[in-house]
Amino acid sequence: MDGGPLLALEQLLLVVLLCGMLVVFLVDRFRMEVVALTGLALGVLFGLVGPADAFAGFANPAFITVVEILLVVKVLSRSGLLERLSARIVALRLGPTGLLATLCALTAALSVVMNNIGALALMIPVAFGVCRASDLNPKFVLMPIAFASLLGGVCSIVGTPANLIVSQQLALATGTGFSFFSYAVAGLPAALAGIAVLCLLAPRILPVTGGGAATPAPPSLPSRSVVAEGVVPAGSPLVGASPAGLPFELHAVTRAGKRQFLPRVAVLEAGDRLLIGIDHSRLARLRADGALDLGAGPPDGISLQAVVMPESTVVGSRIATIEALAARGIVTRAASLQSPRIEGGFADLQLSIGDVLYLEGEPDLLREALEETEMLALEAAESVRTDPPDWRPLCVFLGGVALAAFAPVAPQIAFGLVVLALALAGWLNLRDGLANLPWPVLIMLAAMIPLGEAVETTGTARLLADLLLSALPSTDLPLIASVLLLAVLVTPFVNNASTAIVLGPIAIGIAQAAGLPPEPFLLALALGVSIDFLTPFGHHSNMIVMGLGAYRFADFLRLGLPVTLASGMTGLAALVGLWL
Structure with a gap:
């Protein structure tokens, strides 16, 4: 040198x-956005990024296109189109491998024209519906469709934010970025090979059947290890039981309003409030047998499982602070957590991406709460969605895809027109849509772009x-x-x-x-x-x-x-x- x-x-x-x-x-x-903003601030302080370029990431075409795609996906997720697909897929009468291939192919195809997380979110209720009707174990299909959402994303410029970033970098270096389907040169063969391997190996690695019952019956959603809190009622078989011999993991005991030091709890007493870790199916049996009182639910309520998505407003929140649930009288009965750490009581549990909440509430109020918090209902239940599917938003979106793919129109312009059309038609409320975007991820992306250009x-x-x-x-x-x-x-x-x-x-x-x-x-x-x-x-x-x-x-x-x-x-x- x-x-x-x-x-x-x-x-x-x-x-x-x-x-x-x-x-x-x-x-x-x-938090990822704090790390990215701190790094950007240090880059400006050390003179690696010019002050005028510090916030250029928010005007970057890649950032703008990601925002537009996320807004469109929110509209499509409310249209109810894919939730009706499960019955049609089951009607094909395919075997387990055929059903898996169909679900993976559909997920990958969706991911070609939208971001991969959005495609996965749309397909999860479909996958559960197929599993229920075909006696398949959800474990057999969930990981493969997650992989398929990533494989489909490598085929187009909007399949993942990384593709938009790479195209922008090529444009800065040569004056011309990639076209909409340039990525399919490597992405399509890679996706086909990956899906073929998924269909070949998943039946050998993952459990295929649902409940293994002698007579086929639609399986319920998978039973998971959950954390729950309940009171030991008088007459419960748990009264007088030693903590060492319980059929669940005991995290805490509160007696007469005071939290007990577990090694000093010799036996359980009536009125004890227990914080436990247990398989959800076993928790349901304890509740049905009167061994543990989880409290009364809403009078006309239903049970629902909901997963915390990356864009959800409850990420990082504690259960007790989720106002969207409390204000509607929705009760959180249990939570399946990614993090093994349990600190404080049930209300103090902090939520992260992928956690599953077991909710009870009135159907309409549950639907409102899930839309407000951006959590995803795992059941494609008619009690949660009763309105007929609307094809018009999808047609508008496909028009934008065609414009970006086959006309000399930049993706941020094409999908900007889609967002404008959806807003003018009343299908997208821009104020609510922008407020509910996954801003931590977007801020991280915008802050990292100037640092990448500095390289x-x-x-x-x-x-x-x-x-x-x-x-x-x-x-x-x-x-x-x-x-x-x-x-x-x-x-x-x-x-x-x-x-x-x-x-x-x-x-x-x-x-x-x-x-x-x-x-x-x-x-x-x-x-x-x-x-x-x-x-x-x-x-x-x-x-x-x-x-x-x-x-x-x-x-x-x-x-x-x-x-x-x-x-x-x-x-x-x-x-x-x-x-x-």
Whole structure:
């Protein structure tokens, strides 16, 4: 480097800053938007990002398009279209593998034209409906459709925010970004290979049948380990029982209004309030047998399970503080939590993405509360949705997809017109829609974009690319494969948008230093950050189904590793064969 130091001061500061942020993202002790904004502030303070560019991320086309797609998905989720599909899918009379293939293909197809979390959210009620009617274990389909939502997202520019970011980086480097379906060059073969492996291996790795009953019967939603609180009534068989011999895990005992020190509780007494961990089906039996009083529910209430989604307003809230539920008389009976830590009472439990709440309330009030909190009902129940499906919003959306794909119209303009049309037609309330967007994720994205651009403007990308080139053969296949592998290894620990922002300029630098076109390198990066199947925490889709299906960490590795290898190698072969 002309005899100078390997890293200039600003390059060293930027590398240290980005590495530090990735570590903090991995630790997951602080809110992602706070970490991103702190990193952006430090970038401005150190002169890595100009003050005029600090908030340029909010005007970035990638950010604008993500906001537009999220608004559209909210309208489509209320249209009721996909909730009617379960009966039609079951009517096909396919076997378990055929049903799984149908659900995965439909999820992937939806994810091509909308963000992958939105596609998964639309398909979860459909999947549960199919499982109920076909005696399938929800565990058999939930992880595969989550993976399918990621596989479909690699086929178009709007399938995931990472694709929008990568296209923007290409436009900055060459003047022209990717077209709507450019990603399908590698994405479509990768998606087909991944879904084929899912259909082949899922019946061998995951339980297929529902309840295993002698006579087929529609299974209920899967029974999970939950935390619940109840009172021991007089005459309960629990009275006089020793804590050591209970058929559940005892977390706390409150007696006469005072919390007891558990080692000093010799036996349970009538009137004790217990905080317990228990399988939900066993909790239901205890309640039915009068062994544990969970309290009376609303007079005309129904029971409903709802999952906390990434955009939900209750993420980080404690159960006692969810005003949308309390104001409507909705009772939270139990909670299935991702976090094993139990502190305080049931009302003090803090919610995170993928947690499942067991609610009781009047149907209309439940529906209102779920819409306000952006939680997702797991049952496609007529008691929760009775209005007929409306095809018009979908037609408007598909018109926007066609405009972005086949006309010289930028995605942010095409989908901006869709949002405007939905608002003018009265199907979208912009004030409510914008208020209920997942702003922590969006703020994180907007704050990371200027830092990603700084990787290019400070020369850090070219310098890191030269370092990688010196350690790798200077031929196309190893270089593209190294970008793909690096993305696959980093993304399970850092969200895919941040990975694309940081690695994009480096991928372009490698291509330029090797004298190769940047497109296959960026497509490899986009593929690598999306085939995130190895861990339950690598992507929000995985986090959501982790709790719904009561999966173990090893389940993701056992099914995710073969899918990663199949999709990654197939996509890599397509890139090398078609681009080079």
